Amino acid sequence: MDTDIFESTMRRESPDRYFQFVSRLERFIKARRLALRMQAYRVQCHFLCQLGLLKFLFSVLRRFRPVFIFRKLLIVTQAREVREVLERFDDFTLGQSIEPGMPWGNFLMTVDWRQRHAEERKWLQSAVYLTADAARLRAIIDARCQQQIAAAKYQIDIVSELLEPVVVDIADKYFGVPPLAGSTRDMAHAMRDLAGIIMVKPPVGSEPWSRSRSHIAKITDLVLNEISGAASSAAGSYPTAPGGTLLTRFVQRLGTPGAPDWFDQDWIRRYLTGLLATGGATIVRAAAGAIDQILAHPDALHEARKVAIELDQAMRRGDDERTNTLRTTLRHFVHEALRFRPMLPLLVRDTPRDSVIAYGTKKARLVRAGTRVLAPPLSAMFDREAVPDPSSFDANRPFDQYLHFGFGARECFGRYIAEIALLEVFRSLLLLKGLSRTKDAKGQLQFDGPVATGLVVTFQ
Ligand code: HEM
Numbered sequence: 465m466d467t468d469i470f471e472s473t474m475r476r477e478s479p480d481r482y483f484q485f486v487s488r489l490e491r492f493i494k495a496r497r498l499a500l501r502m503q504a505y506r507v508q509c510h511f512l513c514q515l516g517l518l519k520f521l522f523s524v525l526r527r528f529r530p531v532f533i534f535r536k537l538l539i540v541t542q543a544r545e546v547r548e549v550l551e552r553f554d555d556f557t558l559g560q561s562i563e564p565g566m567p568w569g570n571f572l573m574t575v576d577w578r579q580r581h582a583e584e585r586k587w588l589q590s591a592v593y594l595t596a597d598a599a600r601l602r603a604i605i606d607a608r609c610q611q612q613i614a615a616a617k618y619q620i621d622i623v624s625e626l627l628e629p630v631v632v633d634i635a636d637k638y639f640g641v642p643p644l645a646g647s648t649r650d651m652a653h654a655m656r657d658l659a660g661i662i663m664v665k666p667p668v669g670s671e672p673w674s675r676s677r678s679h680i681a682k683i684t685d686l687v688l689n690e691i692s693g694a695a696s697s698a699a700g701s702y703p704t705a706p707g708g709t710l711l712t713r714f715v716q717r718l719g720t721p722g723a724p725d726w727f728d729q730d731w732i733r734r735y736l737t738g739l740l741a742t743g744g745a746t747i748v749r750a751a752a753g754a755i756d757q758i759l760a761h762p763d764a765l766h767e768a769r770k771v772a773i774e775l776d777q778a779m780r781r782g783d784d785e786r787t788n789t790l791r792t793t794l795r796h797f798v799h800e801a802l803r804f805r806p807m808l809p810l811l812v813r814d815t816p817r818d819s820v821i822a823y824g825t826k827k828a829r830l831v832r833a834g835t836r837v838l839a840p841p842l843s844a845m846f847d848r849e850a851v852p853d854p855s856s857f858d859a860n861r862p863f864d865q866y867l868h869f870g871f872g873a874r875e876c877f878g879r880y881i882a883e884i885a886l887l888e889v890f891r892s893l894l895l896l897k898g899l900s901r902t903k904d905a906k907g908q909l910q911f912d913g914p915v916a917t918g919l920v921v922t923f924q
Pocket of ligand 1: 550558572739742743744746750751807808811812867868870873874875876878881883886
């Protein structure tokens with residue numbers, strides 16, 4: 465009552481001061497709300513990057529409540545149910561949770577209609593010539609690694625001076641999207657923001673939110689420009705050989721007989737932007753995490769270095785069979801290192817209708833429509849029923865124990881690119897003698913939001 469009297473008196477006697485006061489108060493409340501939402505955003509990012517607390521929480525749940533339901537939240541923590549959630553495409557959907565992180569429009573990950581998802585994925589896949597593209601990607605990545613390492617003097621930031629230039633090259637020479645304003649650094653930062661908003665959504669109006677909007681606008685202009693440049697020279701001839709880039713291969717298919725009716729220039733824009741978002745900073749975060757973990761396991765580092773040296777020798781000799789065997793051996797080290805710091809520790813789904821999880825087992829539970837589901841590869845890959853002796857670093861585990869690239873119909877589309885990038889970067893770094901972290905804070909993996917931004921190592 466008193467405040468009502470105060471307000472009406474102030475309004476009557478000094479209207480200017482009153483409105484100034486109200487607008488200041490509104491600004492203050494808005495700023496406090498944003499600050500609180502930013503705090504929540506930072507906490508989420510922290511837990512996705514420093515995985516200790518999640519590992520502990522999941523280990524408790526795996527033991528006492530492997531299928532944990534609290535109101536509208538389901539967390540599954542054993543490998544079997546994590547795979548079950550990921551495999552049941554129609555019962556546990558992705559579109560709703562991922563859509564706000566992809567404001568440039570529909571992309572494979574936002575499509576929940578199974579048949580349409582399969583069609584679009586097949587069409588995307590049809591532009592990939594696996595064998596030829598793999599050789600080309602390996603050459604692009606190897607050349608950039610050599611160049612960056614040769615330019616470094618006994619010390620390198622593996623994020624900004626190695627991995628980011630590598631992914632910008634992949635975007636340029638394989639996807640067909642050149643660096644923003646010709647700058648590797650600007651492009652790498654745009655790719656950070658594109659991936660960052662998919663992983664954790666920053667609050668609307670915050671600094672990371674504004675930055676990502678501005679980068680999406682710039683990337684959209686850039687992609688549209690490349691599409692129209694390619695369209696003026698190439699449309700209408702269905703490509704049958706692995707030349708060009710993904711962008712030019714799609715532009716060449718515009719208007720060709722047999723192309724799906726939903727396929728147009730806008731599809732190319734949305735999908736190329738999607739590939740930049742899902743295929744840039746993801747490789748950086750994964751590779752930086754894997755290197756961080758091999759450094760954290762000195763015995764494994766020693767063994768992996770021996771493999772890398774032998775691999776290098778086999779490649780120089782032109783011994784293809786031995787090269788392939790050693791690549792597979794080194795890949796085991798990459799996957800095992802990544803297990804301790806998976807790129808995506810949690811995968812999210814929604815439940816469009818009532819469903820049952822772990823049907824026919826003692827763990828079976830009813831999952832109500834509207835439930836948000838967390839299916840964490842981080843937990844599945846530490847489930848001792850699926851991964852024996854999970855706390856030890858063991859580079860002999862079968863590949864099917866890992867869930868780094870998801871599972872089922874949504875398994876990572878870019879896995880063929882990511883595996884080559886991870887392996888080549890790993891090989892190049894392991895060949896450096898005396899590889900170790902710097903002793904200061906820069907020798908620890910740094911993050912901005914959910915994306916990796918720095919890890920400095922030294923070598924002799
Ligand atoms: C080491 C790097 C990478 C890791 C660890 C990774 C991991 C994953 C995972 C776990 C999923 C499944 C997501 C889910 O089920 O919710 C996924 C999906 C996807 N990834 Fe990757 N990814 C990587 C690199 C890439 C690259 C390089 C590209 C493309 C150029 C890419 C494109 C995609 C796409 C398009 C999907 C969605 C597939 C679908 O919905 O059908 N990823 N990735």
